[in-house]
Amino acid sequence: MNPDEGPLRPQLLDRFSLVVGVEGRGDREARAKILHNLLEYELHRDDPASPYMQVLHRENAAKRKQLEEARKRYRSVTVPDDAVAACARIAEEFHLVGHRGEMVMLRAARAAAARAKRRQVTVEDVRKVAKPALVHRRPNVDSGSPRPWGNDEEKRLTAAVGGER
């Protein structure tokens, strides 16, 4: 969604599992790298047989294969009680309305474990996925847009994951 097109209602936002903000990179090195990659891509994109595009296709295929393998592993990844408890504590700490937030957190943590080729979800997996799962599920300011996620949220998240009250 484009923030300039206006906010979404909370009940609609709640239907989207994960939310990721897209921001530009300000540092010069990253900027130069983005420019370089895009210019090279534009140079070759109309020639799928070019070595440059072949490299990109191979990288895409490898990523696809990784994801397909992770998808096969997903069902066999187990969720221990401490990961479930961490989800519940985070949900309580962030005053989530409904239960989609913690369900999404658990599923995303499970997917992260599957991608990392692990058999079991860890509390750290839960911590990593908490921000995209929660950023749009907190009570909004009156404009209706999700509030930014800052240091305060990180501290609360760390405390909730660690079981600190």
Add this chain to the structure above:
Amino acid sequence: MNPAEAGDLLACAALDPALGGLLFLDAGGRTLDRYAASLATAMTVAGEPRPAVVHLDSASSEEELWPHWAVAFRGGALFARAAGRLSEAPDAPPPVIVVPDLARVGSAVLRAAVATRGADVVHVERHGISERWRPAARWVVGCARRDVPMLSPHLLDRFPIRCAGPYRGEPEVRAVDPAARQARPRTPPAVVEMIARTMPAPASTRRCLALARTARALARLRHGQTVREADVVRAAELFGLSPARPASAPPAVEPAPPARLPAAASLGEPPSVVDGPDELAELPASSEAQPARPADLEPARRYPEDDEEAVPQPYALRWGTPGPAGSRITGTIIGHDPAGSARDLAVVPTLLRALRRSRLRRNAGPLRLARDDLRQNRREQRSRRLLVLVVDHSCRRDWDCTPGLAEHLRWAYDQAAAVSIIELGHRGTAHDLRPEHYRARTVIDPRLPAAFDREPGGATPLAAGLDQAAQELRRSMHRGWAAVDVARLVVVTDGRGNVPLAASASGRVTGPVARQGIDDALAIAAVIARLQRVEARVVAPDLQQYPTLPAELAKAMGGRLTVVADPADLP
């Protein structure tokens, strides 16, 4: 912008569709038409049709812009698929889209610009129609420099190439030859790094990319195999920037491509073309930037949205606001443009143009209208929300009313509401017995802060102020092609009006006024209470004398009272 610079920019835009977002600052409709025609000329490929020039305006709707169903009566079918004005067909050259005023065009056009400008692919799903194309349309848009900061940053990011006036002379249109179209110059890492250094913070990635693509297009125009620093210098000039110099010395020979990339020879470049000498060799090696450029070319002048005080309109791309929705044609006529459709035709300008042209055409007999004669109204866009603010300065003294106004100003900001301000009872007023009234397009108008920083006067023409507010509400909501759906009336006052309505009308007070000013105000408040879709609020100081007057006024208006205590009075 001189003709040579304009010619270079248009040639670059003609060569690379990704450079097809040109924003002309403070340019009139005729200037835009001229540049759009020159761009269409530069885009024209020999033996192929000339690109169409499409004008979009404040009345352009989603239905018009995108593929849709139209009544056809063809082949036994009642409806047939019709192309939208932004549709691009594979067998036709991409169009040149002209938007005369980006700040006053409807939300359908703004959203289309954001969605298509710079996108790799356009995918339309509407009413069972599914179409895809790679967008290559070029956009030539105009906007007043003062209006730029109010536009959506996402929208402005789609128009990274800014052209600044004065627009003297005809652009020197450069021929884009087949060799230039086929050229695929590489951009060496050192040049990429120079580009990243040339574009000052807080430039977006799109803006940096536009600079890089412009340098590449300039290299293509000279049939180069490599983008050189001289190309970046020229591109920076066209962008009004001072070119930076890469940290490393310029390479004497063309750099070898990275290991993972194909050799340049495999890219199908014309083998007969060889790069000339590097023009940048004369630049001082120690300096990172060139001397300051004329003020007109400074980046701040071309990118007013970078100013720290620039505040864009909230949710500027929200559907239906602030422009007219669907087929509703609203807004004051502020000019006219070439007509893109038969909607909202400007009759007199159309007839005048046809009359002028009929002499050139040497038509005998009755006046005939040609398609080119048609002119369409350009309209001032209005928000669907209105905040009417009545500020009685005589009650303010040392009292700060802004805490009570914050929620209403925030509402106006969030809703992109137009603001109508009525001030009364201040020392600098032109007439003590009459209120002053002015309108602002948004709450971020610079006149608004000044409205809370005036010295209180002696007279309080509250009744006249409320009367003016009632007229404004009626005019905006209940008359003619009114556009406002919801209005909020906020009256900052202690309720002690001491100027009767008749005195405000005549401009002089005859005899004692007693309670007449207050009674008149209450009577008009009762009129306001009968207006539909108006939310009334009174913001009042916490006074010992006549503390019930603000409550009486709020009750008469059918509104809510907020009493804001002076912090100095708090225990």
